[in-house]
Amino acid sequence: MKNTGPGRVAKPSKVRKMLGYTPEVRKVSQAEDEVNRMSSRLVDAMGIPGTPSHIPAAAGPCSAIDPDFTTYYIVDHPWALWRADADDFDTAMENLRSRLPEMGWRITKDGPMNSMARNPEITAVHTASGHRVAIEALKTRSGDLKPQIDVTLVSPCYQAPEGTDLSRA
Template sequence: MTGHRKATVAALLSLIPLRGRSIMDKSGLKRVAKPSKVRRKLGYTPEVRPVRQAEDEVNQMSSRLVDAMGIPGNPSHIPAAAGPCDAIDPDFTTYYRVDHPWALWEADPDDFDTAMENLRSRLPGMGWRITKDGPMNSRARNPEIMAVHTTSGHRVAIRALKTRSGDLKPQMDVTLISPCYQAPEGTDLSRA
């Protein structure tokens, strides 16, 4: 994971209401939070949802974001994937969230301002509330939009990386993260 990708995920996770990183038992082994503590730690009760359904929803949201940008380019073909909901189940046994980091490649950097302006005007109509719209906290000061979906709780960070270090080409960079879900009983998350 690249440095800016880690920073994006960390920034998005900081927007999800969490009050602890993991639960430890007396032996120091990690375990799943008790249902009575899950809501308190997350600020919401995770919906029971099959993993594939949650991943498909995130992939569809990403497709709509590409369309909302309204510029030509090729989205990376990395599918959304389930991972641990660290605050309540760091061992990835019962609760999960879906992450989808992707980029729009081969887009003309001259179109990035258009993409960001399109997102500013279109995201609210798509159910997103913009929580940040301004330059990244970096030397390049590339533009960044962060938003939360008002009904589903998904979070997104979209960055127009016009200026990048070294020989890295410009790209539109997107990280989409779902809220935490509870896997249906009998689900083996290690095989999901």
């Protein structure tokens, strides 16, 4: 489906077919709060000292069905664990391997990233909610970049309640 003009949204009859599920109607603030809580639990599951970045989760377009961000949205939360000792990264990834399944996550990839550094990466899907996460232990980085663990947590698509102005959400 081509969405070329403003306000182009997939018809409700096609949304389920395109996504494979029917988006839940949910207030943006509730979806953002849920993702922030999930991120906090991921920090705890790593079990190593460090400082998580303080970037809050934010709504963005569910581009598959609503690239103009008028009715459907996702919540994206990219963040990092800084000031963590790279020697602890293996422990963090091992903790995640054992703890994610206990927390309802199904690991879909566990291995080296497709990069020269071959840093470890875990991707997973939360089986109940459909959230997805990618966790990269960046022990080796180019230039003067310090080691950190990068996390990107993304919700499934949601439908904003009627009357919601997503441009102000």
